[in-house]
Amino acid sequence: MAENEVIKGCKAVLIGGSTGSIDVLLSLLPALRSPLPYALIIVLHRKNTADSNLANLFALKTSISLVEVDDKDPIVPGNIYLAPADYHLLLEQDGTFSLDDSEKINYSRPSIDVTFESAADVYGPSLLGILLSGANADGTNGLKAIKKAGGYIAVQQPESAQVGFMPRQAMLTMPVDYVLDVSEMITLLT
Amino acid sequence: MIEEDEIDLLLNDLYELHGYDFTHYSRASLKRRINRLWALDKFPSFAELRYRVKSDTDYIKRFVEELTVNVTEMFRDPQFYKTLRTEVLPTLSAKPFIRIWHAGCSTGEEVFSMAILLREARLLHKSLLYATDLNPEVLEAARKGIFALAPMKQYSENYIHSGGTADFSSYYTAQYSRVKFREELAEKMVFSTHNLVSDGSFNEFDLILCRNVLIYFDKALQERVLTLFDESLGPLSYLALGAKETLKFSTIQAKFKQVDSEKIWRKMK
Structure with a gap:
């Protein structure tokens, strides 16, 4: 399927990342044009201090509405959502977010797997999951769940990532639909 | 992995037999908790998990405790x-x-x-x-x-x-x-x-x-x-x-x- 057809069919795009991912988002966010036809949901491993600085930093880079999620916020296409520090971010069938402060998964809260798996339950084939730079194995199971539900999966090209371990881990586990550097990622998403 | 209709059966048993009502808990999180417990306690099938929940009152204590999240800390935030x-x-x-x-x-x-x-x-x-x-x-x-x-x-x-x-x-x-x-x-x-x-x-x-x-x-x-x-x-x-x-x-x-x-x-x- 042509890449622009893929993004047309997506109700949500998930981006998960760890070490080295903030720079990718700082390049990606300014390239996105309003109105986004999908909800963009970002899950990054962060220090567990309640630093709202990351949301502010990202919001400066885009004219699209970008918020750090509060419990039970509705998921609206055209908006960008950031998972808050120290909570897992889940998606509910009724189109809202919910938060969970249970045990860390893959040493992480938020865990990328948790959000990706619950999004796969809700959106099935109308979902694209992208895994960025990182030194952790989080995200691989999440991509697997998205693929199983009929969605599309992409990883940052490991050579272009600051830390290639996370995307490489996913590629070793399953065939991925797209391996992209940052400019190719922008093309896919716009 | 538990299916949505199986969650409904389980929640109904918990309420009817033990008086715990989880039907208005956030579903996505609850589903993760049930799957986690299923794996932790090594149930070979949903039927065995359900049977245990229905019949073993000691297990109910554990089930309810693990279904709810008990993560907390001192002076958090x-x-x-x-x-x-x-x-x-x-x-x-x-x-x-x-x-x-x-x-x-x-x-x-x-x-x-x-x-x-x-x-x-x-x-x-x-x-x-x-x-x-x-x-x-x-x-x-x-x-x-x-x-x-x-x-x-x-x-x-x-x-x-x-x-x-x-x-x-x-x-x-x-x-x-x-x-x-x-x-x-x-x-x-x-x-x-x-x-x-x-x-x-x-x-x-x-x-x-x-x-x-x-x-x-x-x-x-x-x-x-x-x-x-x-x-x-x-x-x-x-x-x-x-x-x-x-x-x-x-x-x-x-x-x-x-x-x-x-x-x-x-x-x-």
Whole structure:
């Protein structure tokens, strides 16, 4: 399927990342044009201090509405959502977010797997999951769940990532639909 | 992995046979908890999991305890505790008697944090801390005031960031890998089971703390619980929620005014 057809069919795009991912988002966010036809949901491993600085930093880079999620916020296409520090971010069938402060998964809260798996339950084939730079194995199971539900999966090209371990881990586990550097990622998403 | 209709069957059994109503819990999180328990306890099939839940009353204790999330810490979000110290406790200090309710207190870390704040404000002697949870097992742990030693370093840092000036370790004695908090902190605590889903108001309070409990409920149940809190709060009393919880979609919002930018609201009418 042509890449622009893929993004047309997506109700949500998930981006998960760890070490080295903030720079990718700082390049990606300014390239996105309003109105986004999908909800963009970002899950990054962060220090567990309640630093709202990351949301502010990202919001400066885009004219699209970008918020750090509060419990039970509705998921609206055209908006960008950031998972808050120290909570897992889940998606509910009724189109809202919910938060969970249970045990860390893959040493992480938020865990990328948790959000990706619950999004796969809700959106099935109308979902694209992208895994960025990182030194952790989080995200691989999440991509697997998205693929199983009929969605599309992409990883940052490991050579272009600051830390290639996370995307490489996913590629070793399953065939991925797209391996992209940052400019190719922008093309896919716009 | 459990299917949606299997979750419905299980929740129905829990309610019909054991009186626990989880039908208004956030579904996505609940599903993860059930899958986690299925894997942990190595059930070969859903039928075996369901049979155990239906027939083994000892297992029900474990099931309910593991289904609910009991992650908590002392002085979590230090800035929140700083606001309690500087904005909330001074307005309560003139009262002859201070009643506080920790709803969903889990293993009690926040109750002990509160007792430390009250003691440092010289208010503990005239305070009463009601600590409730639906799990009897976690209350039993909370009542003892015994916690793991390992996280104390983090708690001590949280305490300092909350404006604490004493030596945090003076509040407990360490024995092997555990610590026991001083008896005088626990003297003003009352522990009791209470289920926010089904139980009503039992007193009028000056401050209710319910942090990171509502996130596990759907909006309908959140509304029920917030109304219960409203009914349990006197004039000019306070309600404190978790860092990502809010009154913004609730019908009680109009009666409350937020304190600073923290998740603390004061009842104005």
